[in-house]
Amino acid sequence: MDDSLIGPALAPDLHVMTYNIRRRILHLPPRSSDLWSHRKVLLRRLLQAEQPTVLGVQEALLDQARWVGESLGPAYVRIGYGRNANREGESCPLYYDSRRLEAVSWRQFALSNTPTVAGSRSWGNMVPRVVVTAEFRDLGTGAVFRVFNTHFDHRSTKSRLQSARMITRLVDAGSGPVVVMGDANAGVRSAPYRELMHNAGLVDAWLMPERRLTPEWTTYSAYREPRMGGKRIDWLFVGGGIEVKAVGINAVRFDGAAPSDHEPVQAVLRLPR
Numbered sequence: 001m002d003d004s005l006i007g008p009a010l011a012p013d014l015h016v017m018t019y020n021i022r023r024r025i026l027h028l029p030p031r032s033s034d035l036w037s038h039r040k041v042l043l044r045r046l047l048q049a050e051q052p053t054v055l056g057v058q059e060a061l062l063d064q065a066r067w068v069g070e071s072l073g074p075a076y077v078r079i080g081y082g083r084n085a086n087r088e089g090e091s092c093p094l095y096y097d098s099r100r101l102e103a104v105s106w107r108q109f110a111l112s113n114t115p116t117v118a119g120s121r122s123w124g125n126m127v128p129r130v131v132v133t134a135e136f137r138d139l140g141t142g143a144v145f146r147v148f149n150t151h152f153d154h155r156s157t158k159s160r161l162q163s164a165r166m167i168t169r170l171v172d173a174g175s176g177p178v179v180v181m182g183d184a185n186a187g188v189r190s191a192p193y194r195e196l197m198h199n200a201g202l203v204d205a206w207l208m209p210e211r212r213l214t215p216e217w218t219t220y221s222a223y224r225e226p227r228m229g230g231k232r233i234d235w236l237f238v239g240g241g242i243e244v245k246a247v248g249i250n251a252v253r254f255d256g257a258a259p260s261d262h263e264p265v266q267a268v269l270r271l272p273r
Contacts, residue, residue, distance in 0.1 A: 001048070001049060002045050002046070002048070002049040002252075003049065004049040004050050004051075005050065005200070005213055005214070005248050005252070005266055006050060006213070006246065006248070006266050007049065007050060007053075008051040008053075008266060009053055009218075009241045009268060010053075010138065010157065011100070011138065011141055012054045012138075012141045012142025012143075012247070012270055012271065013245060013268050013270055014054065014100075014138070014170065014268070014269045014270070014271070015050070015051070015052045015053045015054075015266065015267075015268055015269075016052060016054045016055075016056075016147075016179055016181065016236065016266070016267050016269055017050060017054070017055045017056070017264050017265070017266045017267075018056045018058075018149065018181035018182055018183075018235070018236050018263035018264065018265050019055065019056070019057055019058070019061075019260065019265075020057075020058040020059050020151070020183040020233075020234060020260060020261075020262035021057055021058070021059060021060055021064060021068065021153070021260050021262075022034070022036075022039070022041060022059055022261050022262065022266055023061055023064070023090055023257070024036040024061050024063070024146065030097075033223035033258070034223070034261070035066070035250070035255065038068055039259050039260065040064075040256075041074060042257055042258070042259035043067070043068070043071065043259040043260065044071040044208065045191045045254060045259075046250070046252060046264070047068065047071040047072055048071060048072075048073075048210075050250075050264075050266065051097070052095075052097075052100040052265075052266065053096065053100050053101065054094065054095070054096050054097075054136070054147055054179070054232050054266070055068075055072070055076075055094070055096075056092065056093075056094055056095075056132075056147070056181045056204070057091075057092065057100070057149075057153040058090075058092050058095050058096075058149075058150075058182060058183045058184060058202055059089060059090050059096070059107045059151065059183075060090065060091050060092070060093055061082075061089070061091075062082065062088065062091070065078060065080075065091055065093050068093075068095065069095060069273040071268075072097075074093045074094055075097055075098050075099050076091050076097055076098065076100050077095065077096055077103065078094070078095050078097065079093060079094050079095075079096075079106045079132065079134055080092055080094055080106075080108055080130075080132040080149070080223070081093075081261050083118075083119065083127070083128040083129065084093055084111075084118070084119045084128060085118050085119025085120075085128075085132045086118075086119070087118055088244075089128075089152075090127075091130070092131070092132050092149050092150060092151050092182065093132065094106070094134055094147060094149050095135060096134075097163065097206055099110070099120040099139075100138065100139055100140055101136045101137065101138060101139060102136065102137045102139055103134050103135070103136055104134075104135040104136065104137055104144065105134065105135050106132065106133065106134035106135070107132075107133055107134075108130055108131070108132045108133075109130065109131050109133070109166075109185070110121075110128055110129070110130055111125075111130060111150070111152075111153075111159070111162075111163040111166055111200075111209050111226075112128075112129075112242060113253030116217070122123065122162070123153075123156060123158050123252035124153075124155075124156035124158045124159050124163040125153035125156045125159040125164070126155065126156075127143040127153075128155075129150070129151060129152065129153055129159070129163060130150065130151070131148055131149065131150040131163075131166070131167060131170070131182075132148070132149045132150070133146060133147065133148045133149075133170060134146070134147050135174075135179055136248050136264070138271065140236065141271065143177070143271040143272075144176060145176060145177035145178065145179065145242070145265070145271055146176065146177070146178045146179070147178075147179045147180075147181070148167060148170065148171070148179070148180040148181070148182075148183050149180070149181055150163070150167065150180075150181075150183075151182050151183045151185075152161070152164070152182070152183035152184045152185050152186065152192065153182065153185065154185045157186075157191075157251040160184065160185060160186050160187055160190070160191075160192045161191045161192050161195065163192070164184075164191070164192035164193075164195040164196055165195055165199075167180060167196065167200060168195060168196065168199050168200040171200045171202070171239065173250035174199070175240070176240050177238075177240035177241060177242045177271050177272060178202070178239045178242075179236070179237070179238055179269070180196065180200070180202055180235070180236075180238075180239075180241050181234075181236045181237065181244070182234070182235065183233060183234050183262065184233055184234070184235050186231075186233060187232065187233060188204070188231075188232055188235075191233070196237055196249075197237075198233075200237075200239070201239050202236065202237035202238065202239040203237060203238055203239065204236075204237055205236040205237065205238050205244045205247050205265075205267045205269075206232070206236070206247055206265075208238075208244045209244040209246055209247040210243075210244070210245050210246060211245070211246040211247075212246070212247060213246055213247065213248030213266075214248040214249050214250070214251065215228050215249075216228060216232065216249065217249040217251045217263055218230030218231060218232065218263075219222075219231070219232050219233055219234040219262055219263045219265060220233055220234075220261065220262055220263075221258060221261060221262070221263055222261045223253070223257075224263050225253075226251035226253075226263070232249075234242060234262055234263070234264075235265070236265045236267055236270060238267075241271075241272035242269050242270070242271055242272065243269065243270040243271075243272075244267055244268070244269060245267075245268040245269065245270055246251060246267065246268040247265070247266070247267040247268075248265075248266050248267075249263050249264075249265055249266075250263055250264045250265075250266055251263045251269040271272050
């Protein structure tokens with residue numbers, strides 16, 4: 001078994017991870033770092049070592065989503081579907097360890113002016129964008145909390161801000177402990193970041209840990225060696241009294257190769273009593 005950054009968490013702690021696994025691309029050169037046939041094995045090694053309680057994935061095509069679930073093991077349940085009108089295409093699934101958590105309810109919304117219409121688009125994004133949200137009950141402690149997993153648009157600044165505002169409204173529609181995570185395609189000085197920090201009442205987990213496990217790596221590496229000083233575009237926010245016991249950006253390499261062009265962000269969280 002490979003070494004883990006965090007590994008399985010025991011109650012009352014929760015291990016939460018957000019990870020853009022990079023969609024599968026066809027017709028690549030045989031030596032490309034982007035080849036899914038090469039990366040999938042590395043991704044499996046990482047996930048089997050980490051075993052997060054909750055995992056939010058971005059850019060997963062159906063076969064990739066299945067691979068992630070199989071890599072985590074039979075105790076894990078996947079929720080979420082493709083972002084297109086026919087519920088196919090890229091997805092932002094949530095995975096949870098059913099030995100620890102029970103899904104009380106879950107929904108998927110389009111990030112648009114018509115959020116209940118699958119495949120709908122607004123605000124200038126050329127492709128549909130979604131958020132998957134679930135309410136979980138911790139079987140170990142009885143605590144209830146909500147999780148949001150999303151992927152903001154890569155081109156439209158307007159879309160990213162409007163998407164953050166929609167997340168704020170969804171967070172405000174409930175109460176209690178909450179986790180918001182995903183690939184924001186924006187840095188921590190951006191308007192969407194300020195929206196979630198100031199208007200949604202959330203806190204960036206990177207800013208409040210008891211312990212940082214890694215340097216502040218750039219979360220979009222494009223398969224290069226880990227580096228500092230770039231944008232941290234993959235976010236993990238908490239609210240409602242959640243403590244961040246530890247946080248890290250997992251820049252693991254296997255014989256110099258990365259499982260994705262993004263680094264996963266991971267945290268050990270503890271819900272309020």
